[in-house]
Amino acid sequence: MASITRCLRVARPAVFTAVARASASRSVAARAFSVSAANALRKYTKEHEWIDLSADKKTGVVGISEYAAKQLGDIVYVELPEEGKEVSAGDAIGAVESVKSAADINSPISCKITQVNLVLEEKPGTINQVAEDDSHGGGWIAKVQVTEQGLKDLEGLMDPDAYAAFTAEAGEH
Template identity: 45%
Template sequence: MSVLFRAPSLCLRFQTSFAAASRLSSSQSGKKFTKKHEWISVENGVGTVGITDFAAEQLGDVVFVELPDEGTEVSKGESTGAVESVKAASDIYAPVSGTVTKKNVALEEEPGQINKSPFDKGWMYKLKVKDEKELKDLLDASQYEEFKKENQGH
């Protein structure tokens, strides 16, 4: 498969409306976010990882996902897979270090779930968090919203 455009991250390279960028969704509550637009929700030491609704909107219709296999050890900030859409492709980065315990195989059959439900059915993988202290380096929902506003159009 050839990719015409490969972005190193979802660094707000695409324009979006201010309203879309500034809304705070109840599904974001309790989640932590990276500046590359991944999210993680941790319960009992297991993190569920995905990309944000903002990232999904910027990518457009997702047509392919590459996810890490179960048992894969990942380090915070390391590429763990990719998302490809009709507009672009982008790497997915680990928000924290850990070992992948499960991947959302349904996304391989229906990658559009990322667009329809990025915080629920569109989750990408789960991992056993190696060090929960790494979560303190991530943004909470309100900090993430402020980050998007400050970086609008960059």
């Protein structure tokens, strides 16, 4: 997702911004619920992916951030990762298309893909609505099994506060 950072400013009507804002607040509510329910630990990459880690740190859920989804614009197609595939941190595991752009989705940590979000095949726009929702009907991309290396990779990622500061800074450029 790196390329959607900072200056990918797409001119879009004010209406969309309003909708995006409304949906963002909805998804924050949804996230708060799922986070407390699963006692998940959330981390972000500089390339705008997120991962929710289960309490036992053995499994996780991966997606792209609301910030990234907003920068990308209307997502019209999602190429989902391959189930069963083992990947390293930074590997391209799938792609999304929006406004003539094919953008890679990269794995935030080393892991094995155990499940993909088939809802996105039919409704790719779910990512624009609830990008960071890891529940049923949310915009998550894949569920993963965390490897030993994956646990180490986590240390280099940002917590939600650091990521918020990171994107705020990016927005000022």
